[in-house]
Amino acid sequence: MHRSISIVSLAVMPILLTGCGSLDRATGVATGFVSHQLCSAAFVSGVEPETFYRESIAPTLGPVEFLVSHRLDRERAEVTATFAGLAPSRSVYRGPLGCLVLRGNPPAPVSLPQASAFPALLPPIAGPEPVEPADPALRAALDRAFTERSAPPLRQTKAIVVVHNGRVIAERYAPGYTMDTPLPGWSATKSVTNALLGILVRQGKIAVQGPAPVAAWTSPGDPRHAISVDNLLRMSSGLDCGQSLTASARDAFDPSAHMVFGERDMAAFAASLPLKATPGTDWTYTNCNTLLLSQIIREKTGGDAAAVIAFARRELFDKLGMQHVTLEFDAVGTPIGASHMFASARDWARFGLLYLDDGVAGNERLLPEGWVDYSATMTPGSEEFGYAAGFWTNRGPGSGTHYRIAHGIPADAFMARGAYGQYIVVVPSQRLVVARFGTALDMRNDMDGVARLVADVIALTPRSQAATVRP
Known part of the structure; x- marks a missing residue:
């Protein structure tokens, strides 16, 4: 999350000294990253691809950007990237399955369920046009959130929704x-x-405690047999899978980055890794944990991508009224549940409302009673950052929570948070959800700007409830 996956910035030069195997792996991750993200931008988000490349991809490549080339083919709906003419990676658009970096043979076609037409449990949150606040002070708060810095690192705010x-x-x-x-x-x-797992827990199909249902770890003699779903949610599995939190000169061949951009079966790669610590004793934020949870979701909902999509739509997206969602999958049908879901800003805000309302949408409980508090309870060992169970949290001690609270995000708040400055901040005490999206390239991913926005909204909310529709 915290790192903006700068997988080759300042990294490839030292890699050149490490041998061909490391170089092949690192450059493959880099070109996989470029082709995948550009493919998703062009064919899932539908934004102008070269602008996206300049704003969101080129800055992560740093001084070696000139060695990376890409080609977008709209007719074939694919993007190819190379590094110095080598390590080609091709990503293809697969419609509702999003984009995929091809590794080995293309996956078999997937027969997807027809889109359902179930009415949302949540009432409408706005009309058909963007909501312009009636209060000039709240408009000024939006102005500040969108104001660009005069010099890099840029904020590049793309969307804000305040509910x-x-x-x-x-x-x-x-x-x-x-x-x-x-x-x-x-x-x-x-x-x-976290939400999809919570639904399965409510349905009695998954237990949070006890050995996680990972086939590779079923032997009681395997030390990984002790890893629980709770450990995976809280990033305390002890798996030796690198880290997905901060940037370093070795990101280009960090195992977690290789898993996402270099592996065909991502969860199988994660499941094959050894322990570096006893489960439950070490907090290390890595995408490998969440890919294993994604595999569990796939297996408990029917075993393939079509079944996962049907389950996610039926049990979560449709009930919340999330209409513009694409969850991407790896080649074996496991959702890339650590990093690759796309949804409109209003959809993300609706998702936040589920957690604001204790897992209830309308009059129906989607998440188990107590699941939201569990998800927002800090994990021991994460105090420097303030991590809970699939969410970041202000509920607990440590420098991470202290910083956020001091800058204006209340102590009861928690948030979904993604690299480059994606935030869905949930503040139960204020009945507030603030969703912010963009490509912030500073070390804190515009946390200061988001905190200022939350503080401004809280200060203005008593007199800002009236809104007008922008003509």
């Missing part, structure tokens, strides 16, 4: 983005994985 008491009181979109644009959640996708 108070179940209604949008303010929203805005950057040029080229609309209410319907599917926006990448990056690691905010982990919070959606």
